[in-house]
Amino acid sequence: MTKSELLETYEESSQQLAGHGWRNVAVLKDAFESIDGDVKSDKYGSGAVIEDFQQQMAEFLGKEASIFFPSGTMAQQIALRVWCDQNGVKKVAYHPLSHLEIHEEDGLKELHGIETILLADKERVIELEDVTSMDEEIACLLLELPQREIGGQLPSFETLQAISAHCRQNGIKLHLDGARILECLPYYKKSITEVCSLFDSVYLSMYKGIGGIAGAILAGDQEFMAQTKIWKKRHGGDLISLYPYILSAETYLAQRKDRMEEYYQHAIELAAYFNSCEGMSTIPEVPVSNMFHVHFQEAPEKIAPILTEAQQYMDLGVTGYLKAEQIGCSFEVSLGDQYKLISRSKVAGVFERLDEKMKSLN
Amino acid sequence: MTKSELLETYEESSQQLAGHGWRNVAVLKDAFESIDGDVKSDKYGSGAVIEDFQQQMAEFLGKEASIFFPSGTMAQQIALRVWCDQNGVKKVAYHPLSHLEIHEEDGLKELHGIETILLADKERVIELEDVTSMDEEIACLLLELPQREIGGQLPSFETLQAISAHCRQNGIKLHLDGARILECLPYYKKSITEVCSLFDSVYLSMYKGIGGIAGAILAGDQEFMAQTKIWKKRHGGDLISLYPYILSAETYLAQRKDRMEEYYQHAIELAAYFNSCEGMSTIPEVPVSNMFHVHFQEAPEKIAPILTEAQQYMDLGVTGYLKAEQIGCSFEVSLGDQYKLISRSKVAGVFERLDEKMKSLN
Numbered sequence: 001m002t003k004s005e006l007l008e009t010y011e012e013s014s015q016q017l018a019g020h021g022w023r024n025v026a027v028l029k030d031a032f033e034s035i036d037g038d039v040k041s042d043k044y045g046s047g048a049v050i051e052d053f054q055q056q057m058a059e060f061l062g063k064e065a066s067i068f069f070p071s072g073t074m075a076q077q078i079a080l081r082v083w084c085d086q087n088g089v090k091k092v093a094y095h096p097l098s099h100l101e102i103h104e105e106d107g108l109k110e111l112h113g114i115e116t117i118l119l120a121d122k123e124r125v126i127e128l129e130d131v132t133s134m135d136e137e138i139a140c141l142l143l144e145l146p147q148r149e150i151g152g153q154l155p156s157f158e159t160l161q162a163i164s165a166h167c168r169q170n171g172i173k174l175h176l177d178g179a180r181i182l183e184c185l186p187y188y189k190k191s192i193t194e195v196c197s198l199f200d201s202v203y204l205s206m207y208k209g210i211g212g213i214a215g216a217i218l219a220g221d222q223e224f225m226a227q228t229k230i231w232k233k234r235h236g237g238d239l240i241s242l243y244p245y246i247l248s249a250e251t252y253l254a255q256r257k258d259r260m261e262e263y264y265q266h267a268i269e270l271a272a273y274f275n276s277c278e279g280m281s282t283i284p285e286v287p288v289s290n291m292f293h294v295h296f297q298e299a300p301e302k303i304a305p306i307l308t309e310a311q312q313y314m315d316l317g318v319t320g321y322l323k324a325e326q327i328g329c330s331f332e333v334s335l336g337d338q339y340k341l342i343s344r345s346k347v348a349g350v351f352e353r354l355d356e357k358m359k360s361l362n
Numbered sequence: 363m364t365k366s367e368l369l370e371t372y373e374e375s376s377q378q379l380a381g382h383g384w385r386n387v388a389v390l391k392d393a394f395e396s397i398d399g400d401v402k403s404d405k406y407g408s409g410a411v412i413e414d415f416q417q418q419m420a421e422f423l424g425k426e427a428s429i430f431f432p433s434g435t436m437a438q439q440i441a442l443r444v445w446c447d448q449n450g451v452k453k454v455a456y457h458p459l460s461h462l463e464i465h466e467e468d469g470l471k472e473l474h475g476i477e478t479i480l481l482a483d484k485e486r487v488i489e490l491e492d493v494t495s496m497d498e499e500i501a502c503l504l505l506e507l508p509q510r511e512i513g514g515q516l517p518s519f520e521t522l523q524a525i526s527a528h529c530r531q532n533g534i535k536l537h538l539d540g541a542r543i544l545e546c547l548p549y550y551k552k553s554i555t556e557v558c559s560l561f562d563s564v565y566l567s568m569y570k571g572i573g574g575i576a577g578a579i580l581a582g583d584q585e586f587m588a589q590t591k592i593w594k595k596r597h598g599g600d601l602i603s604l605y606p607y608i609l610s611a612e613t614y615l616a617q618r619k620d621r622m623e624e625y626y627q628h629a630i631e632l633a634a635y636f637n638s639c640e641g642m643s644t645i646p647e648v649p650v651s652n653m654f655h656v657h658f659q660e661a662p663e664k665i666a667p668i669l670t671e672a673q674q675y676m677d678l679g680v681t682g683y684l685k686a687e688q689i690g691c692s693f694e695v696s697l698g699d700q701y702k703l704i705s706r707s708k709v710a711g712v713f714e715r716l717d718e719k720m721k722s723l724n
Contacts, residue, residue: 022402023402023405023603024399024400024401025394025397025398025399025401025403025605028390028394028606029399030399032390036387037392038387039387040384040387041386041387043385070432070598070601071599071600071601073597073600074597104595104596105593106596107595107598111473111596207602207603213403213603213605214602230467231467233435233466234467234469234473235436235469235473235597235598235599236431236433236435236436236597237436237598238433240385240569240576241576242576243387243390243575244390244575244606244607
């Protein structure tokens with residue numbers, strides 16, 4: 001049994017527990033179906049298509065200005081660089097499992113020469129005392145909400161407020177890695193502007209919960225954004241045309257921004273199903289957004305056949321991969337539009353099957 | 363009379379001398395019309411959509427491998443960085459009007475700390491003796507073919523061969539800024555692989571002569587390309603989905619790669635029209651690609667009303683802007699699909715009108 005059989009049966013299942021559906025060309029075609037061919041392309045960051053959306057997103061996030069970037073990797077490195085330049089300190093702090101630390105080939109260090117301080121343990125989110133007990137001077141603190149690599153955990157809103165107040169008192173800029181920030185609002189019971197008001201700069205992904213094709217919004221004050229625009233060109237991100245991403249982001253944002261409560265409730269329901277199965281547990285146990293991680297004590301080689309069999313038997317995709325952990329293995333689940341389309345008996349059926357097979361494993 | 367009236371009448375004209383037509387959403391919709399919605403997105407640089415096109419482009423350019431980048435700015439900075447790292451020298455040479463020197467907010471210097479040596483005068487292309495007489499050690503020489511900012515001028519093919527031989531003898535990597543390289547082939551009477559074989563790395567734009575939406579191909583040997591892939595991620599260029607650019611590039615490359623001879627011949631014809639008018643001249647006088655610049659001795663304020671009147675009178679767009687020069691002004695013309703759709707009497711008509719008005723100016 002190989003990992004690819006797991007992926008094969010996942011992809012062949014007519015429905016999947018997680019996500020918005022396949023990332024295929026239909027995502028683009030659907031978004032552009034109702035858009036007139038005469039709509040003019042943006043041109044190197046100018047033009048109604050990009051300027052209107054940036055204005056709309058700045059208002060949505062409660063910031064003075066925003067800029068559309070091709071990627072969050074680019075947007076965030078640049079945000080940190082501008083804060084470093086403004087504060088005259090080439091040092092920032094973030095979580096040890098920050099996207100910038102583990103998924104970007106050290107772009108922040110290699111391109112910008114910025115040093116990083118890793119706060120908190122890998123297993124938990126950054127708390128107030130991690131910040132207040134920091135000895136070294138930093139230009140900026142980055143908080144990722146939710147902390148994706150540990151299943152999408154969140155600090156309390158009170159902690160966010162306290163960290164924000166501390167940073168303002170100490171001249172530390174606070175940046176929000178909010179790739180999935182919309183997905184956190186139902187748990188916080190706060191508006192997007194209430195959350196963003198705690199931060200000096202905010203990044204929001206266009207293709208996570210929103211389900212667009214690609215792209216990112218970076219928002220902040222006018223002066224800050226003007227600086228980021230120069231770096232956007234330096235990075236090679238000031239494309240002649242970003243409209244394929246912008247117009248699809250606009251479409252899917254309108255479609256999904258108010259469904260986050262639904263995804264969140266479904267995540268709670270689905271995590272409970274996983275936790276009810278023999279030998280499976282989720283982190284967090286009760287999700288605080290639309291996402292969680294599923295953990296097993298056994299090695300991938302033992303778990304994959306069980307998942308493969310169950311998803312094939314019920315024609316319902318559970319996961320296409322397993323990540324080996326120090327002990328056992330895991331996979332990630334992010335709820336989207338798909339879950340509510342699946343009959344409850346089918347959902348119950350796949351977990352009965354999984355539970356049965358996991359029990360016979362021991 | 364303002365510049366914007368010039369632009370207005372240009373945009374309102376039902377036909378335009380230059381280009382492939384407006385850069386609007388129809389460019390995307392046309393390209394995707396025949397593409398099935400089930401085609402899977404690429405994913406962070408993997409998947410058939412991107413891998414197949416990269417393979418196809420590597421073969422097309424006669425190189426071992428190629429990578430699709432969101433922009434040429436990103437592709438070229440990275441190419442130079444990798445050559446610098448490989449040669450252990452953080453210095454490159456290029457033309458004083460290279461895209462990297464004047465249009466990228468100094469990304470090469472600011473992000474990569476690479477020093478640049480400017481070869482040749484601004485008014486002419488780099489010749490062999492500019493290269494052989496260089497005192498300083500450099501990792502890489504970048505040649506832009508055609509040299510866009512001086513109207514698309516070209517060195518002779520023999521010069522290219524001699525520069526290439528010199529670089530190989532002296533351990534200098536030779537990089538081709540070939541944003542518009544396909545447009546040069548009819549003049550050189552060479553195949554694309556013959557030209558590319560002189561260079562260690564090659565960049566080709568997907569939206570100049572090809573007329574795609576955005577994006578760039580960088581090609582070279584396997585080891586070099588593997589390094590550039592790491593930097594692509596660092597720059598924030600490894601997008602989850604590049605297929606909107608890739609699939610449209612594929613469509614328009616197939617459609618236009620064999621029309622370059624036609625664009626070239628039209629450029630020669632159209633430049634002759636401009637040169638036949640009072641007070642107008644083109645650089646080069648006889649184009650060597652699909653492009654040239656039109657120069658006037660008078661200031662933009664004097665020329666704009668004449669162009670505005672003529673393009674309105676004939677309902678034929680000549681230019682939407684004028685760039686002020688030290689003496690007089692200029693604009694750029696790049697021939698594409700539009701020119702052959704215009705009746706010969708209309709073309710002759712607009713130049714008669716221009717000639718008449720220019721004569722009455724003096």
